[in-house]
Amino acid sequence: MQGIAFTILIGVMIFLFAFTFAVLGKGEYDPSMEEEGGHGSAPAAQVAVLA
Secondary structure, three states, X not given: OHHHHHHHHXXXXXXXXXXXXXXXXXXXXXXXXXXXXXXXXXXXXXXXXXX
16 A cells, blocks of 8 residues: 555656756746836736737
């Protein structure tokens, strides 16, 4: 039973690492948006651009 749980845990970790690097590897993630408006105002800036 513990072996099954350990295998599932390792599988989930591998999936999360792969998903994270797939998103970062696309090049669309831009952390500079958070630095422009300060803490917590980046989503408001995105809504203003979309509206």
